[in-house]
Amino acid sequence: MKLFWIGLILSLFSYNTYSQNTNAHRLSGSVKSQTGDALEGAYVKINGKYFWTSTDGNYKADLNSGTYELHVSMIGFKDVDTIIQLNQDLRLDFTLSTSVTGLEEVLLQGHQHRKTSQQVLYVENEYLEKQFSGSLATTLERMPGFNAMQIGSGASKPIIRGLGLNRVAVTENGIKQEGQQWGADHGLEIDALNVENLEIVKGVGSIAYGSDAIGGVVRIKNNTLPVEGFTGSVYSFAQSVNNSLGISVKLAYTENDWFFKGKFTGISFGDYSLPAEQISYLNFNIPIFDEQLKNTAGKELDWYTQVGVVKDNFSTRLSVSNVYQKSGFFPGSHGIPDISRVQPDGDSRNIEEPFQRVNHFKVISNTSFIYDNGELELDFAYQKNHRQEWSLFHTHYGNQEPPEVNPNLELDFDLHTYSTRAIYHHTINSENETQVGADLQWKNNDIGGFNFxxxxxxxxxxxxxxxxxxxxxxxxLWTLGLRIDYGTIEMEGFYDPTLYDFLIRNNQTEEVASAYAQRSEEIDRNFTSFNARLGWDHDFNETWSSKVNVGTAFRLPTAIELGANGIHHGSFRHEQGDPNLEPEQGFMFDLNLAYSRNSWNISLSPYAYFFSNYIFLKPSGIFSLLPHSGQLYQYTESEAILSGIELAVDKEIGRWHFSLAGEYLYNKQLTSDKSRNFPLPFTPANNLFTEVGYQFFQDSGIFNNSELSINNRLVMEQDRIAQGEEITPGYALWGLSWQNELKINNLKANINIRVDNLLNERYFNHTSFYRRLQIPEMGRNIQLNIKIPFGS
Known part of the structure; x- marks a missing residue:
């Protein structure tokens, strides 16, 4: 609790430390769109000084008497220029009309954004903070068509329309996040509390972002300009299910045309609780003592800095960040379950072996040059993702000796990524805009550890x-996109003499032993792909609108799919790549129908994909000769279809608020033998999320904008399963939440109390890493979030 209370005390102290300059005339006002929506982050330039609108679209400036030139601008809207004479306090409001350049319109909780033919959900920082659930992907699970692949209580990965891992791209400030995305037991190295704004692009995003965006894109935007002066906030949270404590501090300073931002997040959590006394796996009955899953504790330490300069025709930002995560694996998830390893040790916060540790360091440079009819964006980035899995040295060969250095380091992946991105936007006239771009990336991955x-x-x-x-x-609005890609991959060969000796001693022939001992062949391959997308955004009237997209998509085969050859712990199987795999190719159709009237917002989105060679892990029917490996699973490719429909409904009646988000998914392999047309792996179950909220204390002085809500997440039984998967029963989860804005004198605080899994339901998540171990998800969780802003 020390971190929590220290952060709270600092926050309470800080509000009294900063005061505004009142020895001048106050110029203030708001900047809104033609529809009346507040525009956050709009530039208000006053005689060479920059000011930026807040989340509610307001700006303010303390100025001496005199004549001032005002210039108001925001991307996607037409600029406004005016001259004022200031000799007393003045309020001046602006309404900006949209322009063709970069229009994108997305509705979420009443906000309007730039118009686009693609389906995009816009998520603000305020929503992320209120709904924070320990990781970014789980925080976004209320969005229609979005699910999370969970790894314990502190890590998760996004799934869009049933596609995840290397089929969903995550970008920050235009740069694609690069880690070991292929692993179901690898989390997303992103600080969820550091995200300023976020967009979920549903459907093919390959035109703008290349390979890995075949299912969609999670676009993180951390380039919001702070308001003038010194500002900041302290965000603290606590969770009961794993005794999690966390604090996130944000600081920003803006003066004239330059700014600085600094952010720090620290999180510590213990073994999480689950409503079970034992689990059964591989004919073992493994006890769960005190209903806590041993060795699932973890910690996270993140920092982020950004410095930038913004001028009339030029802006540049340099961002440097680091995310460090360490979390334990349940002892039964690495190797054969052993009851002695799950005995309680009296400390629910320690992290023993086996555990995973990852450090993601990132540098991003974003520079923009603005011309009369265009804009040039230049992005450069370097990423170092260092991931390790530690486990007490164990061998199945008998003749294998532990390494002299780090003998318990089982797997070590050290990935370095260099990225360059250049885009030129050109406005031809009021009806036409074109952007052309180049996207370059180079990756180098080194390995280590006693396992391969x-x-x-x-x-x-x-x-x-x-x-x-x-x-x-x-x-x-019509959109046409074209893209051509060229990819290369060179993989090193690896021969395992220890495995060769083991197989010879077990009476295998030299031919068989040599074939198995050659764990990977040298590979030198290149790929090309050409793709196109056509989109149409049409407003029938003020009530009805539609978006239609058709096009192709691609994904280059990854290193794990081409060259894997070893036992993957947690899956208890021998996984083997295929060096002859071709790039994944697909065709997609996407439709969205939207209705908006009298506070009703309804969206219906059917879609369909056809893949000529979908890549997935398939049981071979052959038992591996590697010890304790079971059946051999091989990466293969097959024709496949994926389809579904999404529904979102939002309605306000007085102080009542109703929302609904649901999805139905259907997919399968297409083979010459119809009896083998199994569903695709890692497919989320059909689900429906509903919430009812009531607002009170809207403006009572101390309590403001309070809302009490109850929600239900209904998940159907997942009986359409891939080979090697198990049927997952359906479940229903109830939750409660209360959020409130507290104001006492100059102190402001946002308080959110939430109860998840209210009835302590025992359930399984079909896409969870622990599902194959028959381990249920977390039990009842009570969470408290407090955010206290301060500054000018």
Whole structure:
């Protein structure tokens, strides 16, 4: 609790430390769109000084008497210029009309954004903080068509429309996040509390972001400009299910045309509780003592800095960040379950072996040059993702000796990624805008540890793309996108003499022993791909609108799919790649129908994909000769279809608020033998989320904008399963939440109390890493979030 109370005391102290300059005339006002929505982050330039609007679209400046030139601008809207004479306090409001350049319109909780033919959900920092659930992907699970692949209580990965891992790209400030995305037991190295704004692009995002965006893109935008002066906030949270404590501190300073931002997050959590006294796996009955899953504790330490300069025709930002995560694995998830290893040790917060540790260091440079009819964006980035799995040295061979250095280091992946991205936007006229871009990336992955799963490799991806937008009228927007990609990958060979000796001693022939001992062959391959997408955004009237997208998509085979050859702990199986796999190719159709009237917002989105060679892990029917490995699973490719429909409903009646988000998924392999047309692996179950909220204390002085809500997440039984998966029963989870804005004199605080899994339901998540171990998900959780802003 020390971190929590220290953060709270600092927050309470800080509000009294900073005061505003009142020895001048106050110029204030708001900046809104034509529809009346507040525009956050709009530039208000006053005689060479920059100010930026807050989340509610307001700005303010303390100025001496005199004449001032005002310039108001925001991307996607037409600029406004005016001259004022200031000799007393003045309020001046602006309404900006939309422009063709970069229009994108997405509705979420009443906010309007730039118009686009793609389906995009816009998520603000305020929503992320209120709904924070320990990781970014689980925080976003209320969004229609979005699910999380969970790894314990502190890590998760995004799934969009049933596609995850290397089929969903996550970007920050235009740069694709690169880690070991292929692993179901690897989390996403992103600080969820550091995200300022976020967009979920549903459907193919390959045109703008290349390979890995075949299912969609999670676009993180951390380039919001702070308001003038010194500002900051302290965010603290606590969770009961794993005794989690966390604090996130944000600081920002802006003066004239430069700014600085600094952020720090620290999280510590213990073994999480689950409503079970034992689990059964591989004919073992493994006890769960005190209903706590041993060795699932962890910690996270993140920091982020950004410095930038913003001028009339030029802006540049440099961001440097680091995410460090360490979390334990349940002892039964590595190797054969052993009851002695799950005995309680009296400390629910210690992290013993086996555990995973990852450090993701990132440097991103974003520079923009603005011209009369265009804008040039240049992005450069370097990422170092160092992931390790530690486990007490164990061998199945008998003749294998532990390494002299770090003998308990089982797997070590050290990935270095260099990225360059250049995009030029050109406004031809009021109806046409074109952007052309180049996307270059180079990766180098080194390996270590006493176990072998993935060889060392170097890979390059190089892409050219063009996107043209044509808006013949206010009700129609056409988008055409083209992209060509060239990819290379070189993988190192690896021969395992220890395995060769083991197999010979077990009476295998030299031919068989040599074939198994050659864990990976040298691979030198290159790939090319050409893709196109056509989109149409049409407003029938003020009530009805639609978006239609058709196009192709691609994904380059990954190193794990081409060259894996070893036992993957947690899956208890021998996984083997295929060096002859071809790039994944697909065709997609995507439709969205939207209705908006009298506070009703309804969206219906059917979609369908066809893959000519979908890559997945398939049981071979052959038992591996590696000891304790079971059946051999091989990466293979097959024709496949994936379809579904999403529904979102939002309605306000007085102080009541109703929302609903649901999805139905259907997919399967397509083979010559219809009896073998199994569903695709890692497919989330059909689900429906509903919430009812009531607002009170809307403006009572101390309590403001309070809302009490109850929610239910209904998940159907997942009986459409891939080979090697198990049927997962359905379940229903109830939750409660209360959020409130507290104001006492100059102190402001946002308080959110939430109860998840209110009835302590015992259930399984079909996409969870621990599902195959028959381990249920977390039990009842009570969470408290407090955010206290301060500054000018």
């Amino acid at each position: 799963l993935l060889p060392e490799y170097q890979a390059g991806n190089y892409g050219l793309f063009a996107i043209h937008e044509y808006e013949p009228s206010a009700n129609n």
